[in-house]
Amino acid sequence: MTSTKVLSSGQIEQFLTQGYLILHDCFSREFAQEWKERAWIRLGYDPDxxxxxxxxxxxxxxxxxAEVQSLAPQVWDAACDLLGGEERVQPGFSFSDAFIVNLRDGDDRPWQEPSRQTPGWHKDGDFFRHFLDSPEQGLLTLVIWSDIEPRGGGTFVARDSVPAVSRFLAQHPAGVLPNQFPTQELIDQCHDFIEVTGRTGDVVLLHPFMLHASSQNHLKVPRFLTNPPVHLKEPMQFNRTDAAYSPVEQAVLNALGVEHFDFQATGSREKVVPERVLRQRKMIEDEQARLAAANLA
Ligand SMILES: O=C(O)CCC(=O)C(=O)O
Ligand SMILES: [Fe+2]
Incomplete structure (x- = not known):
C-alpha cells in the first residue's frame, strides 16, 4: 500500500475494516456560524x-x-493519505455552503432506527456514470456544520456496504447510471447500520462506495451538513505492478477477496446533469434576492 503523511497505521486499519474515519476540530465554530447565519437568510426562515x-x-x-487545503489542512492531508498521495488527488477540493439542512424531517412519523427497512439508501455521485474505478468520487465526505445528537438528523451509514457495492460494480464494467443501482438488493446484504452523530467541525471521510441515507430529525435542532466529493486525477487502479494501492483501492480488493483485479471499463465515462442541479439553479435566484434585501449580496 501507499505510505501516509498524517494518518497512523491504526487509522488506516480502521478505514480498511470499517470504511470510514472521523476527524475532529477541522474548522472553527465561528466559521461555521458565519456561513449558517447567511444560510438562514438565504432560506428566508427564522432560526428561532x-x-x-x-x-x-x-x-x-x-x-x-473555501479551499480545504488552507481551511482544514488535516482533512486535505488525511484525504490524500486515503487516496494514495497528493499527486493522485485533483487539486482544488473545497467546502461550500451547499448545505443539506435537516430541520425537522420526518418529525410526524415514529422514529425508525437505521435498518434494511429505512428508506433512502444510496451511493453518492448523482453526476456521473459509475464504474469500479471511477475518479469522480474518490471519497465520500460528511462535513458537519452543527452539533448532532442522536435522533437529530445524523446521516445513517451501512458500515458493511463497501463489499456489496464493490462486487456489483466489478460485475458491471459497462457502468451504471446513478439511478440504476439496485439499492434494496445491495442493502439487503448489509448488517451493520449506524447513525452518525458529531460536533461542529467534525469531518467524516468515507469509502466512496459506502451506502448511506438521510434520517429523521426528531429533535428539531437544525442540522447542517455538506458532502463534497474528493476527485481523483485518474481512475483508480486495481492491478498495479508496484502494488502501491491506496487504502481506498485496497478496501475494494479486500472486498472482492483478491490481491489484484484487472478491471477494464467497457462503457464510456459520462457526466450526468442531475435534476438537483436544475432545481438549485432556480433556488439560487431566490436566495440572492433575500441576501440583497438584507444588504448581504
Ligand atoms: O442529509 C443527510 O444526512 C444525507 C444526505 C445525502 O446523503 C445526500 O444528499 O447525498
Ligand atoms: Fe448521499
Missing amino acids: APTTWEKGRIHMPAHQR
Missing part, C-alpha cells in the same frame, strides 16, 4: 421560529467556497 420552517429538509445550492 420553527413555524417559519416551511420545508423540513432542503438541499441548498452553493454560493461560497
